[in-house]
Every structure is written in C-alpha cells, then in structure tokens.
Amino acid sequence: EVQLVESGGGLIQPGGSLRLSCAASGFTVSSNYMSWVRQAPGKGLEWVSVFYGGGSTYYADSVKGRFTISRDNSKNTVYLQMNSLRVEDTAVYFCARGLSLGASDYWGQGTLVTVSS
Amino acid sequence: QSALTQPASVSGSPGQSITISCTGTSSDVGDYYYVSWYQQHPGKAPKLMIYDVSNRPSGVSNRFSGSKSGNTAFLTISGLQAEDEADYYCSSYTFSSTLGVFGTGTKVTVL
Numbered sequence: 001e002v003q004l005v006e007s008g009g010g011l012i013q014p015g016g017s018l019r020l021s022c023a024a025s026g027f028t029v030s031s032n033y034m035s036w037v038r039q040a041p042g043k044g045l046e047w048v049s050v051f052y053g054g055g056s057t058y059y060a061d062s063v064k065g066r067f068t069i070s071r072d073n074s075k076n077t078v079y080l081q082m083n084s085l086r087v088e089d090t091a092v093y094f095c096a097r098g099l100s101l102g103a104s105d106y107w108g109q110g111t112l113v114t115v116s117s
Numbered sequence: 118q119s120a121l122t123q124p125a126s127v128s129g130s131p132g133q134s135i136t137i138s139c140t141g142t143s144s145d146v147g148d149y150y151y152v153s154w155y156q157q158h159p160g161k162a163p164k165l166m167i168y169d170v171s172n173r174p175s176g177v178s179n180r181f182s183g184s185k186s187g188n189t190a191f192l193t194i195s196g197l198q199a200e201d202e203a204d205y206y207c208s209s210y211t212f213s214s215t216l217g218v219f220g221t222g223t224k225v226t227v228l
Binding site: 046050060094099103110 | 149152162164174208209211220
C-alpha cells in the first residue's frame with residue numbers, strides 16, 4: 001500500500017528555518033517524481049517544488065532561493081528545507097507522488113507550518 | 118504564473134449532472150494534454166479524480182469525466198451524490214514554470 005507521511009511542521013518565527021520530511025512506503029521515491037504543494041488557511045492549492053526522477057528540481061517563484069527539495073533514497077524520504085521563512089509561507093504542506101506531468105496520485109495528510117512572531 | 122480560472126461555486130440536486138470549467142491560456146491548458154482535477158473535502162488532502170484531461174485513476178467513479186476544448190478544460194460529475202460536495206481544483210502543466218498551475222477552486226454544493 002502506498003503511503004506518504006509528512007512531519008516537521010510547527011510554529012516558527014519569521015526569518016527562521018524548518019525542514020519538512022515526507023516518508024514514503026509502498027514504492028520507491030527514486031522511481032517517481034515527487035512534489036510539495038501548500039495550502040494557506042482558507043486558500044487554494046499552490047505547487048511549491050518538484051523533484052524529478054532524473055534529479056532535476058524546480059521551484060515556485062515565491063520560494064526560489066529560500067526552499068530546497070532533496071531526496072534520500074536509502075530512507076525513501078523526500079525533504080523540503082525552508083529557510084528565511086515569511087508570514088506568507090504559513091500553510092499546510094502536502095507531499096505528493098507524481099503520476100503524470102501536473103498530476104499526483106498519492107498525497108500525504110499534510111503538515112502545518114505557521115510563521116508568526 | 119497566474120492561476121487557472123474556475124467558477125467560485127456550482128450547485129446541483131442529487132442525480133443531476135454538473136460541469137465545472139477551468140480556463141487557462143495557450144501556454145498551459147491550451148498547449149498540453151496534462152490537465153488534472155482534484156477533489157478536496159474539508160481538512161483532507163486532495164484526491165486525484167482525472168489526469169491527462171480525461172483519464173480516471175483506478176478506484177475513481179465513472180460518474181466523473183474530463184474533457185478539454187481550446188484553453189478551457191471541463192470536469193463533469195453525473196448522477197450527483199451527497200458525497201460529491203467538496204472543493205474541486207484543476208491543474209495544468211506549464212512549461213514556463215515546469216511545475217504546474219492550479220485553478221482557483223470551485224465549491225460544489227449538493228442541494
């Protein structure tokens with residue numbers, strides 16, 4: 001059974017850093033592309049970052065230069081390192097497994113990141 | 118990259134059919150057959166309902182169907198049921214960002 005479990009969210013002050021983890025089971029993260037998607041409270045969905053199987057990574061303009069996606073094949077886990085956090089980064093962060101370009105078929109339950117002083 | 122445009126709300130009675138539109142540009146919806154649709158119930162993760170314009174993942178009811186015409190994609194829900202009440206988001210691949218772009222979201226209400 002495919003499962004994704006996110007962790008690492010919490011309350012952080014503006015300018016701080018957090019690392020989110022997404023532990024996968026039932027498949028290998030190196031054989032699929034993996035994404036992070038976020039949803040601010042009461043708002044819509046936003047693609048944040050993608051890690052393609054070949055190793056290329058992409059970011060939304062809103063997080064470019066501040067966030068880094070990475071993958072540990074030995075732990076079958078994907079990470080999102082978030083630096084220089086801003087109030088507007090407050091959101092539930094989901095990790096998701098890619099099925100086709102722009103389509104993700106399995107999602108984690110999400111982890112809440114709150115950036116506030 | 119601007120969000121794709123969806124109606125804020127659509128409603129229908131049980132058993133009826135409804136259609137949700139998703140309007141983009143020639144750089145996203147109009148240029149690729151990589152349009153997907155997600156259903157999201159409150160407090161839950163999104164669920165993939167349609168991918169590659171009209172394909173249903175295993176386990177998704179055949180009451181859900183997708184299509185595309187020009188820069189606009191459509192999700193049709195036939196035989197509307199109470200459990201279909203949720204938010205729906207479209208998404209399209211876009212080469213300019215190599216990520217994807219979501220729609221603004223549509224709240225479906227079953228009357």
